[in-house]
Amino acid sequence: xxxxxxxxxxxxxxxxxxxxxxxxxxxxxxxxxxxxxxxxxxxxxxxxxxxxxxxxxxxxxxxxxxxxxxxxxxxxxxxxxxxxxxxxxxxxxxxxxxxxxxxxxxxxxxxxxxxxxxxxxxxxxxxxxxxxxxxxxxxxxxxxxxxxxxxxxxxxxxxxxxxxxxxxxxxxxxxxxxxxxxxxxxxxxxxxxxxxxxxxxxxxxxxxxxxxxxxxxxxxxxxxxxxxxxxxxxxxxxxxxxxxxxxxxxxxxxxxxxxxxxxxxxxxxx
Numbered sequence: 671x672x673x674x675x676x677x678x679x680x681x682x683x684x685x686x687x688x689x690x691x692x693x694x695x696x697x698x699x700x701x702x703x704x705x706x707x708x709x710x711x712x713x714x715x716x717x718x719x720x721x722x723x724x725x726x727x728x729x730x731x732x733x734x735x736x737x738x739x740x741x742x743x744x745x746x747x748x749x750x751x752x753x754x755x756x757x758x759x760x761x762x763x764x765x766x767x768x769x770x771x772x773x774x775x776x777x778x779x780x781x782x783x784x785x786x787x788x789x790x791x792x793x794x795x796x797x798x799x800x801x802x803x804x805x806x807x808x809x810x811x812x813x814x815x816x817x818x819x820x821x822x823x824x825x826x827x828x829x830x831x832x833x834x835x836x837x838x839x840x841x842x843x844x845x846x847x848x849x850x851x852x853x854x855x856x857x858x859x860x861x862x863x864x865x866x867x868x869x870x871x872x873x874x875x876x877x878x879x880x881x882x883x884x885x886x887x888x889x890x891x892x893x894x895x896x897x898x899x900x901x902x903x904x905x906x907x908x909x910x911x912x913x914x915x916x917x918x919x920x921x922x923x924x925x926x927x928x929x930x931x932x933x934x935x936x937x938x939x940x
Contacts, residue, residue, distance in 0.1 A: 839890035
């Protein structure tokens with residue numbers, strides 16, 4: 671009997687349009703939804719980080735469905751322990767086999783990074799604080815939960831996290847150019863494309879461009895012109911606190927030097 675698996679449309683738009691092997695669900699959530707015939711109520715969706723290894727295992731399977739790269743175990747370990755990488759899950763409680771079960775509808779992972787002023791307007795106040803940004807690493811929603819506000823909810827939850835830290839100036843991400851679904855979601859939620867990166871991704875031995883998208887928060891704004899890039903380069907030469915300390919040391923040295931000169935002058939006069 672002929673296998674029609676390859677005739678199924680790819681499940682994730684993160685995979686290349688001509689890729690035929692992204693056609694099989696792996697995560698347990700799909701079996702649960704198929705057996706319960708659940709109609710998802712978007713008002714009952716809630717959000718929080720990954721809490722345990724059971725959820726982590728499900729997230730690993732979802733990442734295999736959603737993304738071409740094979741993410742290493744250390745990545746998921748960092749996400750679970752909230753070290754370098756952090757997570758937001760979109761969750762839903764269902765009754766399955768006579769017990770309450772929590773299913774994962776979507777997942778977003780991110781990291782905090784030093785703010786790069788190439789795409790953010792420089793402010794003089796940035797000399798006095800350590801500005802940071804949020805970089806979205808992975809972002810996915812199961813197909814059964816699309817058009818239920820899950821993607822919007824994940825992004826808005828991340829924006830709330832950013833707004834709780836005034837040092838965060840922007841949220842940004844890279845997305846492969848053929849991922850129309852992802853691009854549409856980002857633009858609907860306020861992200862704007864600032865650059866096209868040539869041959870940024872190598873997927874199954876073929877190079878693809880990426881779009882760089884930014885969302886400005888906490889008063890962050892796009893740069894006006896080249897001046898911001900110059901100030902950004904100066905900012906990265908050293909932490910602002912170190913610059914200020916050096917200025918103070920220089921000022922104190924100058925004060926002491928002038929005082930000693932005046933004292934020598936007075937002694938000479940007498």
